[in-house]
Amino acid sequence: MKRPPKKAATDRSFVVALSRGLEVLRAFGPNDGLLGNQEIAARTKLPKPTISRLTYTLTKLGYLTQVPRFEKYQLAPAAMSLGYAALANLGVRHLSQPFRDELMQQTGGAVAVGARDRISMIYVGQARSSLTVGVQLDVGSRIPIATTAMGRAYLCALQGDERASLLRDMREHYGSRWPRIKEGIERSEEMVAKHGFAISVGEWQDDVHAAGVALTLNDGTGPYAFNCGAPAFRFTEDRLLNDIGPRLVAMVRKIEAALGGTAAPQSRRPDKSDNKKTKSGGKVARVVEGIR
Known part of the structure:
Protein backbone atom coordinates (compact mmCIF):
# COMPACT_ATOMS: atom_id res chain seq x y z
CA MET A 1 0.00 0.00 0.00
CA LYS A 2 1.04 3.59 -0.56
CA ARG A 3 0.70 6.87 1.21
CA PRO A 4 -1.74 9.38 -0.30
CA PRO A 5 -0.28 11.03 -3.43
CA LYS A 6 1.30 14.43 -2.84
CA LYS A 7 -1.38 16.13 -4.92
CA ALA A 8 -4.13 14.58 -2.78
CA ALA A 9 -2.28 15.25 0.47
CA THR A 10 -2.05 18.98 -0.34
CA ASP A 11 -5.69 19.23 -1.41
CA ARG A 12 -7.57 21.22 1.23
CA SER A 13 -10.61 19.00 0.78
CA PHE A 14 -8.58 15.82 1.28
CA VAL A 15 -8.60 14.50 4.88
CA VAL A 16 -5.26 12.73 5.35
CA ALA A 17 -6.17 11.27 8.76
CA LEU A 18 -9.29 9.66 7.31
CA SER A 19 -7.36 8.21 4.38
CA ARG A 20 -4.82 6.69 6.77
CA GLY A 21 -7.55 5.15 8.87
CA LEU A 22 -9.04 3.55 5.78
CA GLU A 23 -5.60 2.27 4.77
CA VAL A 24 -5.43 0.44 8.09
CA LEU A 25 -8.74 -1.29 7.37
CA ARG A 26 -7.56 -2.14 3.84
CA ALA A 27 -4.47 -3.82 5.31
CA PHE A 28 -6.62 -6.78 6.34
CA GLY A 29 -6.94 -9.27 3.49
CA PRO A 30 -9.58 -12.02 3.04
CA ASN A 31 -7.23 -14.67 4.45
CA ASP A 32 -5.88 -12.59 7.33
CA GLY A 33 -6.91 -13.38 10.85
CA LEU A 34 -4.96 -11.19 13.25
CA LEU A 35 -2.54 -8.38 12.43
CA GLY A 36 -0.30 -6.45 14.81
CA ASN A 37 0.72 -2.82 14.58
CA GLN A 38 4.09 -3.74 13.11
CA GLU A 39 2.49 -5.83 10.35
CA ILE A 40 -0.02 -3.09 9.57
CA ALA A 41 2.76 -0.51 9.46
CA ALA A 42 4.70 -2.65 6.98
CA ARG A 43 1.67 -3.06 4.73
CA THR A 44 0.57 0.57 4.79
CA LYS A 45 4.09 2.06 4.87
CA LEU A 46 2.98 4.36 7.67
CA PRO A 47 5.01 5.02 10.86
CA LYS A 48 4.31 2.60 13.68
CA PRO A 49 3.39 5.38 16.19
CA THR A 50 0.78 6.59 13.68
CA ILE A 51 -0.54 3.05 13.30
CA SER A 52 -0.81 2.68 17.07
CA ARG A 53 -3.02 5.77 17.28
CA LEU A 54 -5.12 4.68 14.34
CA THR A 55 -5.73 1.14 15.60
CA TYR A 56 -6.64 2.56 19.01
CA THR A 57 -9.16 4.95 17.43
CA LEU A 58 -10.63 2.31 15.12
CA THR A 59 -11.02 -0.04 18.08
CA LYS A 60 -12.87 2.64 20.03
CA LEU A 61 -15.15 3.21 17.03
CA GLY A 62 -15.89 -0.51 16.73
CA TYR A 63 -14.16 -1.15 13.39
CA LEU A 64 -11.37 -3.24 14.93
CA THR A 65 -11.32 -5.73 17.79
CA GLN A 66 -8.19 -6.03 19.89
CA VAL A 67 -6.99 -9.45 20.98
CA PRO A 68 -4.80 -8.59 24.03
CA ARG A 69 -3.35 -12.07 24.35
CA PHE A 70 -1.56 -11.71 21.00
CA GLU A 71 -1.34 -7.90 20.97
CA LYS A 72 -3.04 -7.93 17.59
CA TYR A 73 -6.26 -6.82 15.92
CA GLN A 74 -8.96 -8.23 13.70
CA LEU A 75 -11.76 -6.62 11.72
CA ALA A 76 -14.87 -6.09 13.81
CA PRO A 77 -18.47 -6.52 12.59
CA ALA A 78 -18.82 -2.76 12.04
CA ALA A 79 -16.06 -2.88 9.42
CA MET A 80 -17.44 -5.99 7.76
CA SER A 81 -20.90 -4.45 7.59
CA LEU A 82 -19.52 -1.78 5.23
CA GLY A 83 -18.55 -4.46 2.74
CA TYR A 84 -21.85 -6.29 3.04
CA ALA A 85 -23.75 -3.02 2.59
CA ALA A 86 -21.74 -2.25 -0.56
CA LEU A 87 -22.47 -5.70 -2.01
CA ALA A 88 -26.16 -5.44 -1.12
CA ASN A 89 -26.44 -2.16 -3.02
Whole structure:
Protein backbone atom coordinates (compact mmCIF):
# COMPACT_ATOMS: atom_id res chain seq x y z
CA MET A 1 0.00 0.00 0.00
CA LYS A 2 1.04 3.59 -0.56
CA ARG A 3 0.70 6.87 1.21
CA PRO A 4 -1.74 9.38 -0.30
CA PRO A 5 -0.28 11.03 -3.43
CA LYS A 6 1.30 14.43 -2.84
CA LYS A 7 -1.38 16.13 -4.92
CA ALA A 8 -4.13 14.58 -2.78
CA ALA A 9 -2.28 15.25 0.47
CA THR A 10 -2.05 18.98 -0.34
CA ASP A 11 -5.69 19.23 -1.41
CA ARG A 12 -7.57 21.22 1.23
CA SER A 13 -10.61 19.00 0.78
CA PHE A 14 -8.58 15.82 1.28
CA VAL A 15 -8.60 14.50 4.88
CA VAL A 16 -5.26 12.73 5.35
CA ALA A 17 -6.17 11.27 8.76
CA LEU A 18 -9.29 9.66 7.31
CA SER A 19 -7.36 8.21 4.38
CA ARG A 20 -4.82 6.69 6.77
CA GLY A 21 -7.55 5.15 8.87
CA LEU A 22 -9.04 3.55 5.78
CA GLU A 23 -5.60 2.27 4.77
CA VAL A 24 -5.43 0.44 8.09
CA LEU A 25 -8.74 -1.29 7.37
CA ARG A 26 -7.56 -2.14 3.84
CA ALA A 27 -4.47 -3.82 5.31
CA PHE A 28 -6.62 -6.78 6.34
CA GLY A 29 -6.94 -9.27 3.49
CA PRO A 30 -9.58 -12.02 3.04
CA ASN A 31 -7.23 -14.67 4.45
CA ASP A 32 -5.88 -12.59 7.33
CA GLY A 33 -6.91 -13.38 10.85
CA LEU A 34 -4.96 -11.19 13.25
CA LEU A 35 -2.54 -8.38 12.43
CA GLY A 36 -0.30 -6.45 14.81
CA ASN A 37 0.72 -2.82 14.58
CA GLN A 38 4.09 -3.74 13.11
CA GLU A 39 2.49 -5.83 10.35
CA ILE A 40 -0.02 -3.09 9.57
CA ALA A 41 2.76 -0.51 9.46
CA ALA A 42 4.70 -2.65 6.98
CA ARG A 43 1.67 -3.06 4.73
CA THR A 44 0.57 0.57 4.79
CA LYS A 45 4.09 2.06 4.87
CA LEU A 46 2.98 4.36 7.67
CA PRO A 47 5.01 5.02 10.86
CA LYS A 48 4.31 2.60 13.68
CA PRO A 49 3.39 5.38 16.19
CA THR A 50 0.78 6.59 13.68
CA ILE A 51 -0.54 3.05 13.30
CA SER A 52 -0.81 2.68 17.07
CA ARG A 53 -3.02 5.77 17.28
CA LEU A 54 -5.12 4.68 14.34
CA THR A 55 -5.73 1.14 15.60
CA TYR A 56 -6.64 2.56 19.01
CA THR A 57 -9.16 4.95 17.43
CA LEU A 58 -10.63 2.31 15.12
CA THR A 59 -11.02 -0.04 18.08
CA LYS A 60 -12.87 2.64 20.03
CA LEU A 61 -15.15 3.21 17.03
CA GLY A 62 -15.89 -0.51 16.73
CA TYR A 63 -14.16 -1.15 13.39
CA LEU A 64 -11.37 -3.24 14.93
CA THR A 65 -11.32 -5.73 17.79
CA GLN A 66 -8.19 -6.03 19.89
CA VAL A 67 -6.99 -9.45 20.98
CA PRO A 68 -4.80 -8.59 24.03
CA ARG A 69 -3.35 -12.07 24.35
CA PHE A 70 -1.56 -11.71 21.00
CA GLU A 71 -1.34 -7.90 20.97
CA LYS A 72 -3.04 -7.93 17.59
CA TYR A 73 -6.26 -6.82 15.92
CA GLN A 74 -8.96 -8.23 13.70
CA LEU A 75 -11.76 -6.62 11.72
CA ALA A 76 -14.87 -6.09 13.81
CA PRO A 77 -18.47 -6.52 12.59
CA ALA A 78 -18.82 -2.76 12.04
CA ALA A 79 -16.06 -2.88 9.42
CA MET A 80 -17.44 -5.99 7.76
CA SER A 81 -20.90 -4.45 7.59
CA LEU A 82 -19.52 -1.78 5.23
CA GLY A 83 -18.55 -4.46 2.74
CA TYR A 84 -21.85 -6.29 3.04
CA ALA A 85 -23.75 -3.02 2.59
CA ALA A 86 -21.74 -2.25 -0.56
CA LEU A 87 -22.47 -5.70 -2.01
CA ALA A 88 -26.16 -5.44 -1.12
CA ASN A 89 -26.44 -2.16 -3.02
CA LEU A 90 -24.50 -3.36 -6.06
CA GLY A 91 -27.35 -3.92 -8.50
CA VAL A 92 -25.27 -5.46 -11.28
CA ARG A 93 -24.16 -8.25 -8.92
CA HIS A 94 -27.72 -9.34 -8.19
CA LEU A 95 -29.11 -8.88 -11.67
CA SER A 96 -26.26 -10.82 -13.29
CA GLN A 97 -26.50 -13.84 -10.98
CA PRO A 98 -28.94 -15.96 -13.05
CA PHE A 99 -26.96 -15.20 -16.20
CA ARG A 100 -23.69 -16.20 -14.51
CA ASP A 101 -25.25 -19.38 -13.18
CA GLU A 102 -26.53 -20.28 -16.63
CA LEU A 103 -23.15 -19.76 -18.30
CA MET A 104 -21.43 -21.77 -15.57
CA GLN A 105 -23.76 -24.69 -16.25
CA GLN A 106 -23.28 -24.42 -20.01
CA THR A 107 -19.47 -24.24 -19.98
CA GLY A 108 -18.35 -25.85 -16.71
CA GLY A 109 -16.32 -22.72 -15.97
CA ALA A 110 -16.36 -20.33 -13.04
CA VAL A 111 -18.13 -17.09 -13.96
CA ALA A 112 -17.47 -13.92 -11.98
CA VAL A 113 -18.18 -10.20 -12.04
CA GLY A 114 -15.60 -7.77 -10.68
CA ALA A 115 -14.91 -4.10 -10.07
CA ARG A 116 -11.67 -2.18 -9.89
CA ASP A 117 -9.71 -1.69 -6.69
CA ARG A 118 -6.57 0.31 -7.57
CA ILE A 119 -4.49 -1.94 -9.86
CA SER A 120 -6.57 -5.02 -9.07
CA MET A 121 -10.04 -6.32 -9.78
CA ILE A 122 -12.06 -7.48 -6.79
CA TYR A 123 -14.70 -10.18 -7.19
CA VAL A 124 -18.17 -8.97 -6.20
CA GLY A 125 -20.03 -12.02 -7.50
CA GLN A 126 -18.99 -15.58 -8.34
CA ALA A 127 -20.65 -18.69 -9.75
CA ARG A 128 -18.68 -21.93 -9.78
CA SER A 129 -19.16 -25.67 -9.56
CA SER A 130 -17.22 -28.80 -8.70
CA LEU A 131 -15.78 -28.75 -12.22
CA THR A 132 -13.83 -25.56 -11.44
CA VAL A 133 -11.97 -26.94 -8.43
CA GLY A 134 -8.73 -25.41 -9.76
CA VAL A 135 -10.16 -21.88 -9.59
CA GLN A 136 -10.19 -21.11 -5.86
CA LEU A 137 -11.59 -17.58 -5.97
CA ASP A 138 -14.65 -16.17 -4.24
CA VAL A 139 -16.32 -12.86 -3.43
CA GLY A 140 -13.65 -10.50 -2.11
CA SER A 141 -10.80 -12.16 -3.99
CA ARG A 142 -8.42 -9.84 -5.83
CA ILE A 143 -6.78 -10.49 -9.18
CA PRO A 144 -4.37 -8.24 -11.11
CA ILE A 145 -5.71 -6.06 -13.89
CA ALA A 146 -2.58 -6.35 -16.02
CA THR A 147 -2.41 -10.11 -16.56
CA THR A 148 -5.99 -11.40 -16.28
CA ALA A 149 -8.77 -11.58 -18.83
CA MET A 150 -11.18 -9.74 -16.53
CA GLY A 151 -8.66 -7.00 -15.79
CA ARG A 152 -7.63 -6.48 -19.41
CA ALA A 153 -11.25 -6.32 -20.54
CA TYR A 154 -11.86 -3.68 -17.87
CA LEU A 155 -8.79 -1.70 -18.94
CA CYS A 156 -9.93 -1.70 -22.55
CA ALA A 157 -13.23 -0.11 -21.47
CA LEU A 158 -11.49 2.86 -19.84
CA GLN A 159 -10.81 6.09 -21.68
CA GLY A 160 -8.90 9.33 -21.31
CA ASP A 161 -7.28 10.37 -18.04
CA GLU A 162 -8.63 7.42 -16.05
CA ARG A 163 -6.99 4.95 -18.41
CA ALA A 164 -3.72 6.90 -18.55
CA SER A 165 -3.59 7.13 -14.75
CA LEU A 166 -4.12 3.38 -14.33
CA LEU A 167 -1.41 2.60 -16.88
CA ARG A 168 1.03 4.87 -15.00
CA ASP A 169 0.21 3.14 -11.70
CA MET A 170 0.79 -0.28 -13.22
CA ARG A 171 4.03 0.77 -14.89
CA GLU A 172 5.32 2.02 -11.55
CA HIS A 173 4.19 -1.15 -9.76
CA TYR A 174 5.67 -3.68 -12.19
CA GLY A 175 8.95 -1.87 -12.88
CA SER A 176 11.24 -3.92 -15.12
CA ARG A 177 8.46 -6.42 -15.84
CA TRP A 178 6.26 -3.75 -17.39
CA PRO A 179 7.43 -3.96 -21.06
CA ARG A 180 6.45 -7.63 -21.27
CA ILE A 181 3.17 -7.07 -19.42
CA LYS A 182 2.38 -4.13 -21.69
CA GLU A 183 2.75 -6.41 -24.73
CA GLY A 184 0.06 -8.67 -23.30
CA ILE A 185 -2.21 -5.69 -22.72
CA GLU A 186 -1.72 -4.52 -26.30
CA ARG A 187 -2.60 -7.97 -27.63
CA SER A 188 -5.76 -7.87 -25.55
CA GLU A 189 -6.67 -4.46 -26.95
CA GLU A 190 -6.48 -5.87 -30.47
CA MET A 191 -8.56 -8.89 -29.48
CA VAL A 192 -11.25 -6.80 -27.78
CA ALA A 193 -11.46 -4.55 -30.84
CA LYS A 194 -11.84 -7.57 -33.12
CA HIS A 195 -13.84 -10.06 -31.03
CA GLY A 196 -15.27 -8.14 -28.08
CA PHE A 197 -13.42 -10.12 -25.41
CA ALA A 198 -9.94 -10.60 -23.95
CA ILE A 199 -8.25 -13.83 -22.93
CA SER A 200 -5.52 -14.83 -20.52
CA VAL A 201 -3.81 -18.13 -21.27
CA GLY A 202 -1.62 -18.90 -18.28
CA GLU A 203 -0.41 -15.30 -18.03
CA TRP A 204 -1.62 -14.85 -14.48
CA GLN A 205 -1.51 -18.43 -13.24
CA ASP A 206 -0.02 -21.20 -15.37
CA ASP A 207 -2.92 -23.57 -14.84
CA VAL A 208 -5.82 -21.12 -15.28
CA HIS A 209 -7.25 -19.96 -18.62
CA ALA A 210 -10.06 -17.41 -18.95
CA ALA A 211 -11.95 -14.99 -21.17
CA GLY A 212 -13.11 -11.53 -20.05
CA VAL A 213 -15.71 -8.97 -21.19
CA ALA A 214 -16.37 -5.47 -19.84
CA LEU A 215 -19.77 -4.01 -18.98
CA THR A 216 -20.18 -0.24 -19.24
CA LEU A 217 -23.28 1.34 -17.70
CA ASN A 218 -24.90 4.69 -18.42
CA ASP A 219 -25.43 5.68 -14.78
CA GLY A 220 -21.85 6.74 -14.10
CA THR A 221 -20.87 3.58 -12.21
CA GLY A 222 -18.35 1.01 -13.33
CA PRO A 223 -17.15 -0.17 -15.72
CA TYR A 224 -17.45 -3.70 -14.44
CA ALA A 225 -15.99 -6.81 -16.02
CA PHE A 226 -16.95 -10.47 -16.22
CA ASN A 227 -14.80 -13.52 -16.73
CA CYS A 228 -15.29 -17.20 -17.38
CA GLY A 229 -12.34 -19.35 -16.38
CA ALA A 230 -11.33 -22.92 -15.68
CA PRO A 231 -8.26 -25.11 -15.31
CA ALA A 232 -6.12 -24.98 -18.45
CA PHE A 233 -6.89 -28.54 -19.52
CA ARG A 234 -10.62 -27.70 -19.66
CA PHE A 235 -10.38 -24.32 -21.41
CA THR A 236 -7.85 -24.56 -24.20
CA GLU A 237 -6.91 -21.42 -26.12
CA ASP A 238 -8.95 -22.65 -29.09
CA ARG A 239 -12.02 -23.15 -26.92
CA LEU A 240 -11.60 -19.70 -25.35
CA LEU A 241 -11.50 -18.09 -28.80
CA ASN A 242 -14.29 -20.05 -30.46
CA ASP A 243 -16.66 -20.98 -27.65
CA ILE A 244 -16.14 -19.38 -24.22
CA GLY A 245 -15.38 -15.85 -25.42
CA PRO A 246 -18.42 -15.57 -27.72
CA ARG A 247 -20.70 -17.05 -25.05
CA LEU A 248 -19.41 -14.53 -22.50
CA VAL A 249 -20.00 -11.62 -24.90
CA ALA A 250 -23.56 -12.84 -25.46
CA MET A 251 -24.13 -13.09 -21.71
CA VAL A 252 -22.95 -9.54 -21.08
CA ARG A 253 -25.15 -8.23 -23.92
CA LYS A 254 -28.12 -9.92 -22.21
CA ILE A 255 -27.24 -8.22 -18.93
CA GLU A 256 -26.98 -4.86 -20.67
CA ALA A 257 -30.41 -5.44 -22.21
CA ALA A 258 -31.89 -6.42 -18.84
CA LEU A 259 -30.49 -3.28 -17.25
CA GLY A 260 -31.99 -1.23 -20.06
CA GLY A 261 -35.32 -3.05 -20.00
CA THR A 262 -35.04 -4.18 -23.64
CA ALA A 263 -34.91 -7.56 -25.34
CA ALA A 264 -31.43 -8.96 -25.78
CA PRO A 265 -30.16 -9.99 -29.23
CA GLN A 266 -29.93 -13.71 -29.93
CA SER A 267 -26.55 -15.28 -29.24
CA ARG A 268 -24.84 -17.69 -31.62
CA ARG A 269 -26.18 -20.57 -29.56
CA PRO A 270 -29.74 -19.60 -28.61
CA ASP A 271 -31.07 -21.37 -25.57
CA LYS A 272 -34.69 -22.12 -24.75
CA SER A 273 -34.36 -20.24 -21.47
CA ASP A 274 -33.18 -17.04 -23.19
CA ASN A 275 -36.68 -15.77 -23.95
CA LYS A 276 -37.83 -16.20 -20.38
CA LYS A 277 -34.88 -14.24 -19.06
CA THR A 278 -34.95 -11.36 -21.55
CA LYS A 279 -38.71 -10.83 -21.28
CA SER A 280 -38.34 -10.11 -17.57
CA GLY A 281 -35.45 -7.72 -18.13
CA GLY A 282 -37.48 -4.53 -17.71
CA LYS A 283 -38.97 -5.68 -14.41
CA VAL A 284 -35.60 -6.87 -13.11
CA ALA A 285 -33.96 -3.57 -14.03
CA ARG A 286 -36.63 -1.62 -12.19
CA VAL A 287 -36.13 -3.73 -9.05
CA VAL A 288 -32.36 -3.22 -9.18
CA GLU A 289 -32.87 0.53 -9.44
CA GLY A 290 -35.09 0.46 -6.35
CA ILE A 291 -38.36 1.08 -8.19
CA ARG A 292 -41.07 -1.27 -6.95
